[in-house]
Amino acid sequence: MWNWFGNWLKQPPPPMVLVPPLFDFPPLAARTRMLESSYDLLFGKLALKCLFEDYFEEARHFSSRIMLKPIDDPHVDLVATVSGPLDNQPDENIVGNALFRWQSDVDDPNTFVDLFVSSSDPILQMRSSAYYPKYGFGAFGIFPLLLKRRVSSEDYGVFGLRYGSGNCHLEPHLCLYPVLKDEFAKSVWLVSKVGRLTAGVQYEPQYGSNDRANYKNLNDWSCAIGYGAGSGSPLSPSFNFGIELAKSSELIASFYQHVVVQRRIQNPLEEDEVVGITNYIDFGFELHSRVEDANASNKIPESTFQVAASWQANKNFLLKGKVGPQSSSASLAFKSWWKPAFTFNISATRDRVIGKTAFGFGIRVENLREASYQRADPNYVMLTPNMEHLAEGIVWEGKRPMLQSDVNAGNFDGLPRELRPFDKIL
Structure with missing residues (x-):
């Protein structure tokens, strides 16, 4: 009788x-963000780069990528393309690359x-980076070991130092073997x-055959300012707006926004309590305008x-599109989360100058991670279950679901690593 009474009182999940x-x-x-200047990665530049380039194949070209990680050693992986x-095409060849990487901390990509x-330059190159956030110091080096030709100072290697506090970072990039004087x-x-x-x-000097370092040359200086909001977690909306004056000759304005929406689903393969799914929508805009004399170069x-x-x-599905003054592109990517995971994408590019459409293809195989759907409380968009209902659901589910209140409060400890805010050097 007590079992019947308990089942009668038990709330549905x-x-x-x-x-x-x-x-x-x-x-x-x-x-590889430690190898790049934070100036080139902040102001939404990294997010815009992924939005404008990932899964957009060049017209009449293909790309393939294999990403493998040993089962018994998660610190190393191999990426071949x-x-x-x-x-x-007589002027183009098939290019093959391979990258073997050792990473000190599985969750921290800054020390590796x-x-x-590669079949093209550089034929053999080694890169190394170390960063200690506790002290704010970091260092990295890029060393081209085999090259067909060494023309610039970068061909002999680049060394960089980094120091940063919570609100300020400084870093010089130095050439190991200057080809020109003062370079x-x-x-x-x-x-x-x-x-x-x-x-x-x-400050990024542009050296020529007879040039020397001149800090008064405004063409060697760039400055930028940006405004950003959001935690950086894929579960939280965010946006970033930036304006940059590059080389005192070009004005770059950019805007990036990440939106999280929920839509209802009727999926017979899921449990009855699953009523919706979270979608990720990204939007980006970038404008380049010259500020120098129009007659300087045609x-x-x-x-x-x-x-x-x-x-x-x-x-499983990702849809992307981009529009420019001369061409437009659309891409559809499908991902199957087998072991290993398989991704196929096709992109179409419409060249409005010649009035033709061309296609590109890409395929990726990787075993770097596993897919797992998470369960989230939908109280902030779709439904508002009471606390008793939610508490009963937690007991029934056997584990604590993700709550929007925690996401808004910045508590990401209970979330999978990929849904937490991605740590920034700055």
Whole structure:
């Protein structure tokens, strides 16, 4: 009788929303961020780079990528790529690359050593990076070991130092073997952050045959300011707006926004309590305008822009599109989370100058991670279950679901690693 009475009082499980894993985590561009200037990665530049380039194949070209990680050693992985034209073009060849990487901490990509081999220059290259956030110091080096020709100072290697506090970072990039006189500093940058505002300046001298370092040359200086909001977690909406004056000759304005939405689903393969799914929508805009005299060069256009958007409907499908003044592109990617995972993408590019459409293809195979749908409480968009209902659901589910209140409060400890905010050096 007590069992019958207990079942009668037992509430049904609470409604849940599926949270799919990200298509790519972490993005390959983020794994080498210590080798790049923070000036080139902040102001939404890294997110815009992934939005404008990932899964957009060049017209009449293909690309393939294999990413493998040993089962018994998660600290190392191998990434091999092969790309080239789909038809026989005399001026293009198929290019193959391979990258072997050792990472000190599985969750921290800032300390690593990798070895890069390629069928094109550089044929063999080693890169190393170490960063100690406790002390704010870091260092890295890029060493081309085999090259067909060594022309510039960068061909002999680049060394960089980094120091940063919570709100300010400084880093010089130095050439190991200057080819020209005074060609020692490759670049020096300073970035500061106060609240949601980020400002930075970068000195990057452009050396010529008879040039020397001249700090008064405004063409060697760039400055930028950005405003960003959001925690950086894929479960939290965010946006970033930036304006940059590059080389005192070009104005770059950019905007990036990440939106999290929930939509209802009727999926017979899921449990009855699953009523919706989370989608990730990204939008980006970038405008380049010349500020120097229009008669300075006829080869460089006065201004150009590009707009892109992406929509991840679930863990299997990603749709992207971008529009520019001369061409438009659309891409559809499908990912199957087998072991190893398999991704196929096709992109179409419409060239409005010649009035033709061409296609590109890509395929990826990787075993770097496993997909797992998470369950989230949908109280902030779709439903509002009471606390007793939610508490009963937690007991029934056997584990604590993700709560929007925790996400808004910045409590990401109970979330999978890929749904937490991606740590920033700054």
